[in-house]
Amino acid sequence: MMETNFLIIGSGAAGLTLAVKLAEKFPKKEVTVVTKAHQSESNTKYAQGGVAAVFDLKEDSFQKHIEDTLLAGDGLCDKEIVEMVIKEGPLRLKELMAWGANFDTNANGELTLGREGGHSKFRVIHHKDTTGNEIERALLERANQMPNIIMLPHHFAIDLITEHHFPKIESEEISCYGAYVLDQISGSVFTIKADCTTLASGGIGQVYGHTTNPAVATGDGIAMAYRAKARIKNMEFIQFHPTAFYDGKNQSSFLISEAVRGFGAFLRNKKGERFMFEYDSRGELASRDIVSRGIDSEMKNYGDDCVYLDCTHLNIDELKLHFPNIYETCLQKNIDLEKDWIPVVPASHYLCGGVVVDSDGKTSIKNLFACGECSYTGLHGANRLASNSLLEALVYADRIFKYTSKHLPSRTTIAIVEWNDSGTVMMNESEILKRKTFELQVLMRRFAGVVRNNKDLKEASLRLEELYAETEVLYQKHKLNTVLCQLRNMINVAHLIIQQSLIRKENRGGFYNEDLNKKNLKELI
Structure with missing residues (x-):
């Protein structure tokens, strides 16, 4: 058993920004960051284009950035959230620069602004074409200077700890008490008991195989939140990077x-x-x-x-x-x-849906927060405007920090049950997991890709049920390993994508069902 004040799952821009702010504000409290690969490995690291924010008030304005975001979101953005993120964004970027992040400037020392698809003005700040890597570098450098930040690389969060782990406790409200974590080097599973837990676990690109995301992007945070019965929304809106x-x-x-x-x-x-x-x-x-x-x-x-x-x-x-x-x-x-x-x-590039959060990053589960790509804030709606993702991560990390600073959660006295894997055996059939992972990825590319239809989605749903049952048998019989846990999470995520795609009855933004398009054409005729 390990106890911490703040548990953060993920070490990208969202997770590290939150960790640094909490550590600075509360030097006597522990901030624990769990990340399943090296501490620098995250979706942030691979972001090339930059961060969209209004700095040139002569040529640009908050209103223009808001309008571009709403247009890209195709009518499904939360306008209040859009206004909040865009207006707070420049402050968060200045903060990041004060922490040591370097962005391209001209001869006069002014920020060089780029323009990307969907933007009406030049407003994307960047560090050459490796902006995410520069942000990750600056944040890691600062985080590693904080003595009260405990970094746990090569650790895999398996499941959130909630009331369903305590059968004798009856409660209408679900709360989070930390997570069960796999030490990938030793193979042991241990408990991290936390006053407050934040999911900053990134995206889901590996569900499709062909993706711009790194190997770590397997939707772990969303899957954990789903199993814990948190609200998940808009999983059908997946942005495919065109190039x-x-x-x-x-x-x-x-x-x-x-x-x-x-x-x-x-x-x-x-x-x-x-x-x-x-x-x-x-x-x-x-x-x-x-x-x-x-x-x-x-x-x-x-x-x-x-x-x-x-x-x-x-x-x-x-x-x-x-x-x-x-x-x-x-x-x-x-x-x-x-x-x-x-x-x-x-x-597959970016997920516009995820774990539902309010303007302070709170999920539907008490003491569980989410930020970054694993969260659904309402900013992106049906389609993310380019370079708004890092902006959202920085703003929401700050919102969670400010909320938790004012409403510090108390330490729970509940005795948490230790992980029990008695009766399980080591798994040697790694090829089985590789085959099942490959099958899942082909299934999702073929039946739930850029263009979908109801027949394909229903066929994918049936095969996915079989794949889920087969994988659960493996999960129950064997001692856990990362590949098995990731496969289980990706199947959960694929289920959410397919089911929410079937529910969606109109084409919006990143979601396109050719059957709906045919229906609309018939109605027009």
């Missing part, structure tokens, strides 16, 4: 930042035609859902495996200066941006 590098492999894909299209790159089909203006008057700068469907349509129309991003008409020296990481990575993949087109496909 992930395509090399024909079933693995995490290298992201070609939206900022490259903002810089002037063209999308072309195999015939060399610029096709995006057939789908939207903004062409390559349309929002991600529209660009993804446009690419998906072109690929299906011509039976192609990918489309292409053309940078050959751009100034190569300026391109190298702005996107050195993308330029070098493409070279390593035998693509020279000065003369070659980049093969790209849509890949």
Whole structure:
């Protein structure tokens, strides 16, 4: 048993920002950060484009940023939340810069602002094309200076501890008392008892296999919250990044930042035609859902495996200066941006739904908070505006910090039951888990991808039930390992995506069901 004041699950921008603020405010209280890989491994680390925030008040305004966000969200944003996040955003960025995060500036020392799809103005601050990595570096550096922050890398949170672990306690309200955690090096499971727990566990991209997300993005926080009976919403709204590098492999894909299209790159089909203006008057700068469907349509129309991003008409020296990481990575993949087109496909990139939270980051479970991609705040609605995610993470980490500072939870006196794995055996059949994981990913890409239909969703639901039952047998029989726990979580997440996709009766933002589109056309006729 380990006891802590604040337990944070995840070490990305949201989790580390919260950890640093709590540690500074309460130097005599312990802040424990659990992360299943190295402490720097998170979705934040791989964010290229930047953070959207209004700094140029001559050319831009909060209202314009609000309007762009609402337009991208396709009518499902919470307007009050949008206003709150966008107005608080610049303060959080200045705070981050004061902590040592470096962003690109011009000769006068002013922030260099970029523009991405869906934005009407230049407002994206960045550090070359590795903005997330720079933010992660600065936050980790500060967190590691705090003696009361306990970092637990290579630890996997298995389940949240709630009343259902105490059969003798009757309560209408569900509360969180910490989590059961797997030490991935020793293989032992232990209890972390916490006064307050925050999920900052990132996204779900690995559910699809082809994703811009890192290997750690398996939806663990959402799955844990779901099993604990927290409210989960809008899981059908998955943003597929339009331009992930395509090399024909079933693995995490290298992201070609939206900022490259903002810089002037063209999308072309195999015939060399610029096709995006057939789908939207903004062409390559349309929002991600529209660009993804446009690419998906072109690929299906011509039976192609990918489309292409053309940078050959751009100034190569300026391109190298702005996107050195993308330029070098493409070279390593035998693509020279000065003369070659980049093969790209849509890949699972960002989840707009998640664990429902209020404006202070509180979930429907007492003493459980959530922030970052695993949460549903109402900011993104049906589709996230580019570079609003890191903004949301920073703002909500601050909101949780301020709320918990004013309403410090008391230490529970409940005796928590230790993890019991007696009667289980070591699992040697790792190939079984790999096959089941691959099957799940293919199932989700085929039946619950960019474009869906009811027949495919129902077929996927039936197979998923079988996969769930098979995996639960393995879970009950064997001592736990990370791959098994991740598979279990991804199946839970896939279930939520499919079921909430079937419930959705209209196409909005990142959700597109071709049956609904046919129905709407018939009604119009």
